[in-house]
Amino acid sequence: MDILNLYNELQAYLLIAALLFGFGLYGIIKNRSLIGILISAELVLCAASVNFMAFNRFLAPDPVVGQIFALFIMGLAAAEAAIILSIVIAVYRNYKSIDPEEPVELAG
Structure with missing residues (x-):
């Protein structure tokens, strides 16, 4: 495989990742x-x-390392989604809104 083709293919993936990150x-x-x-x-x-x-x-050189990191990120994203959705439900029950600026008081 030519090194120039390798760089161009990697550059396409990095562009996609940069766009996702920017959005x-x-x-x-x-x-x-x-x-x-x-x-x-x-x-x-x-x-x-x-x-x-x-x-x-x-x-x-080892193809498994990146895949393990990707699976770890998927698990982290699932845990993050579960925690944040439970927080959203709790905020909605108390304030009847999911606007992030609505809950201004901290209750202990």
Whole structure:
């Protein structure tokens, strides 16, 4: 395989990961809904997973390492989604809204 083709293929994966990361970061900053923020955080984690898989495919000698990291990120994303959705449900029960700026008081 030619090194120039290898670089071009890796560059395509990195561009996809950068776009996913950019969209996710923009969504985290600009979203007014907790569900939208959760989806945007999932996009950021997906971008990290694409990066691990791309670098593993093109640069690492052992093909299992990147796949293990991607599976770890999937598990982390699932745990994050479960925790944040339970927080969203608790906030909705107390404030009848999922706007992240609505709960201004901290109850102990």
